[in-house]
Amino acid sequence: MSIAVRLPDDSLRQLPDGATGADLAAGIGTRLLDAALAIRMDGRLSDLKTPLNDGASVAIITNKDPESLELIRHSTAHLLAQAVKRLYPSARVGIGPVIEDGFYYDFLVEKPFTPEDLPIIEAEMRKIVQEGVEVVHEDLGRDEAIARFEAMGEPLKVEVVATIPQGDRISGYRQGDFYDLCRGPHVPNTGKLKAFKLLSIAGAYWKGDERNAMLSRIYGTAFHSQKELEEHLKRLEEAKARDHRKLGKELGLYSFHPEAPASPFFHPKGTVVYNELVTYVRELYFKYGYSEVITPQILDVALWKTSGHYENYAENMYFTTAEEREYAVKPMNCPGHCLMFGSQKHSYRDLPIRYADFGRLHRYERSGVTHGLTRVRTFCQDDAHIYCTPEQIKTEMAAFLALLKEVYDTFGFEGMRVALSTRPEKRLGSDAIWDAGEAALGAALDEAGMPYTLNPGEGAFYGPKIEFQILDALKRPWQLGTLQVDYMMPERFELAYTMADGTEGRPIMLHRAVLGSLERFMGILVEHTAGAFPVWLAPVQVAILPITDRAHAFSTEAAARAKAQGLRADLDLRNESLKAKIRDAQLAKVPYMLVIGDREAEAGTVSVRHRHRGDLGVQSLDDFLAGLAQESRERCR
RNA sequence: GCCAACUUAGCUCAGCUGGUAGAGCAGCUGAUUCGUAAUCAGCAGGUCGCAGGUUCGAAUCCUGUAGUUGGCUCCA
Numbered sequence: 001m002s003i004a005v006r007l008p009d010d011s012l013r014q015l016p017d018g019a020t021g022a023d024l025a026a027g028i029g030t031r032l033l034d035a036a037l038a039i040r041m042d043g044r045l046s047d048l049k050t051p052l053n054d055g056a057s058v059a060i061i062t063n064k065d066p067e068s069l070e071l072i073r074h075s076t077a078h079l080l081a082q083a084v085k086r087l088y089p090s091a092r093v094g095i096g097p098v099i100e101d102g103f104y105y106d107f108l109v110e111k112p113f114t115p116e117d118l119p120i121i122e123a124e125m126r127k128i129v130q131e132g133v134e135v136v137h138e139d140l141g142r143d144e145a146i147a148r149f150e151a152m153g154e155p156l157k158v159e160v161v162a163t164i165p166q167g168d169r170i171s172g173y174r175q176g177d178f179y180d181l182c183r184g185p186h187v188p189n190t191g192k193l194k195a196f197k198l199l200s201i202a203g204a205y206w207k208g209d210e211r212n213a214m215l216s217r218i219y220g221t222a223f224h225s226q227k228e229l230e231e232h233l234k235r236l237e238e239a240k241a242r243d244h245r246k247l248g249k250e251l252g253l254y255s256f257h258p259e260a261p262a263s264p265f266f267h268p269k270g271t272v273v274y275n276e277l278v279t280y281v282r283e284l285y286f287k288y289g290y291s292e293v294i295t296p297q298i299l300d301v302a303l304w305k306t307s308g309h310y311e312n313y314a315e316n317m318y319f320t321t322a323e324e325r326e327y328a329v330k331p332m333n334c335p336g337h338c339l340m341f342g343s344q345k346h347s348y349r350d351l352p353i354r355y356a357d358f359g360r361l362h363r364y365e366r367s368g369v370t371h372g373l374t375r376v377r378t379f380c381q382d383d384a385h386i387y388c389t390p391e392q393i394k395t396e397m398a399a400f401l402a403l404l405k406e407v408y409d410t411f412g413f414e415g416m417r418v419a420l421s422t423r424p425e426k427r428l429g430s431d432a433i434w435d436a437g438e439a440a441l442g443a444a445l446d447e448a449g450m451p452y453t454l455n456p457g458e459g460a461f462y463g464p465k466i467e468f469q470i471l472d473a474l475k476r477p478w479q480l481g482t483l484q485v486d487y488m489m490p491e492r493f494e495l496a497y498t499m500a501d502g503t504e505g506r507p508i509m510l511h512r513a514v515l516g517s518l519e520r521f522m523g524i525l526v527e528h529t530a531g532a533f534p535v536w537l538a539p540v541q542v543a544i545l546p547i548t549d550r551a552h553a554f555s556t557e558a559a560a561r562a563k564a565q566g567l568r569a570d571l572d573l574r575n576e577s578l579k580a581k582i583r584d585a586q587l588a589k590v591p592y593m594l595v596i597g598d599r600e601a602e603a604g605t606v607s608v609r610h611r612h613r614g615d616l617g618v619q620s621l622d623d624f625l626a627g628l629a630q631e632s633r634e635r636c637r
Numbered sequence: 638g639c640c641a642a643c644u645u646a647g648c649u650c651a652g653c654u655g656g657u658a659g660a661g662c663a664g665c666u667g668a669u670u671c672g673u674a675a676u677c678a679g680c681a682g683g684u685c686g687c688a689g690g691u692u693c694g695a696a697u698c699c700u701g702u703a704g705u706u707g708g709c710u711c712c713a
């Protein structure tokens with residue numbers, strides 16, 4: 001008996017019955033057998049030693065195939081578990097999946113791991129690699145699997161087996177003294193795992209649920225080669241160097257204080273950036289027909305009961321009492337806007353009405369989840385609420401998309417992705433209303449030709465939302481903009497407008513933001529630009545550096561003239577060498593430096609240096625200032 | 638909130654197993670007047686996050702507390 005399989009180049013190959021992927025690879029060449037990690041049979045990844053089916057299409061997976069990276073990481077996770085079990089026999093294993101840039105494995109241990117354990121575990125892993133332990137697949141019956149893991153004293157694995165749907169195949173893998181429940185596939189031998197590193201320790205709840213036991217998680221990563229691993233570690237370093245918390249401190253932008261946990265203090269330089277962002281958004285509001293409003297910070301709880309926040313959002317709100325009356329600090333602007341809308345009669349001719357509000361919001365976030373500027377307890381949004389008729393949703397949405405694209409283009413954010421978040425468990429309103437809202441957003445996206453993914457259950461309590469995600473300079477994704485339809489709040493506040501036939505209609509409310517929170521946006525922007533803001537945002541746009549005090553008079557004049565044009569100039573009259581002044585300006589990431597010595601002071605010129613492009617030569621002060629003003633005005637990147 | 642780690646001068650960090658706190662940079666003073674990433678010298682600066690405890694003695698050990706950091710299912 002023999003079988004035939006089809007190779008990727010469409011050739012057929014005859015093999016004896018029962019032959020495996022390894023046999024196939026060996027038949028083609030010993031070097032291929034050596035490089036082989038797994039096979040893909042009829043589109044499905046499988047172990048190298050899987051028996052081949054007659055007539056199947058089979059490809060040998062090696063390091064060159066993209067799917068092999070995941071394979072290696074998964075097998076490295078197992079290698080980690082094996083090493084841990086050898087070193088700490090009492091440890092119970094949880095799960096060990098592959099994640100974005102590596103893998104993790106969770107363990108139930110009496111004493112959590114410490115960072116000092118990592119090198120020890122890693123050394124044991126290398127030992128197992130040296131041993132070249134064979135990794136063997138085994139099919140298991142459900143009862144057999146449960147019995148086996150019970151016998152092994154692995155309660156978490158037993159629990160996992162119980163969650164595997166009836167009818168699914170259950171399989172285990174043996175590698176020497178270690179046995180694990182796993183879907184696979186895996187590399188055939190631990191000797192194939194060459195480049196890996198354990199990175200960190202973290203506590204993690206079993207199944208991510210805080211009611212469950214806390215496990216000790218070890219994160220690691222693996223690559224095909226040491227070189228790729230090192231490159232990856234270098235990228236991590238780069239990201240660390242751009243960390244907005246570090247740069248914010250170094251550049252004097254903002255600080256945090258225990259007196260106001262997770263609440264930023266913007267220093268003068270950070271405030272310049274912040275205000276420039278607001279100015280920019282204001283200009284766009286003018287262009288796109290928004291009206292800015294100002295609303296109170298603290299409002300009676302009665303309002304929050306009307307809006308539904310009291311029932312659905314109270315755990316994120318701050319409360320306060322005065323004269324025995326209970327108030328809440330606003331976590332959102334929308335209820336205030338509804339009061340304003342409702343205070344006047346509106347005609348269909350007035351709609352849409354777009355209220356924009358930079359009001360300061362406070363939201364209580366659990367202490368463990370705050371993070372620098374990106375997750376804070378007080379912030380402002382470039383927030384606006386659009387009251388419109390049902391027919392106007394589509395045009396409003398199209399206009400919003402145009403606004404969004406304009407803004408993201410200004411900052412150089414690319415790779416926009418869109419997600420539609422649907423009804424959460426905790427919500428207001430009937431299913432019919434949610435059906436309508438989700439359908440309206442979906443249809444609007446379809447009409448705009450924007451592909452999107454679904455985030456089931458991630459919507460706001462008052463309505464579904466669209467979230468817009470971009471990629472920064474390091475290709476990391478960030479969610480910025482959002483657009484939400486809300487039928488509920490107009491209903492609860494009994495908002496109305498007079499329709500053409502004289503009867504009353506209920507407006508639809510759209511919640512939307514482009515930058516999202518200004519605080520968070522600033523953090524993202526610091527990382528995106530590595531702190532080197534474009535001229536229009538730079539706290540100091542030009543540093544004026546006299547070489548000797550003979551040049552002080554002209555330098556002072558240059559600074560005054562820059563200031564007269566609305567430019568932010570810093571005059572460095574310190575008794576320091578030019579080199580030192582340049583170094584300080586470079587470290588402060590000032591876009592332009594003007595070197596002024598005797599020659600320049602004499603001729604009324606400046607020697608221009610750019611923070612990235614270096615010495616740009618001499619030009620007249622007027623020409624330089626005109627160019628700088630233009631670069632700032634046009635918001636060049 | 639939970640698990641773990643961290644918290645020493647304005648900043649970045651030393652300070653071994655407990656024996657009365659140190660550097661660089663920044664700051665201040667003075668000298669130097671200099672051409673594209675740090676001129677030199679001197680001075681000053683900390684009740685070691687906070688509160689208890691152990692000890693003859695605590696930055697160091699223990700307990701509590703605050704803040705920060707890494708995480709808390711991209712499902713065997």
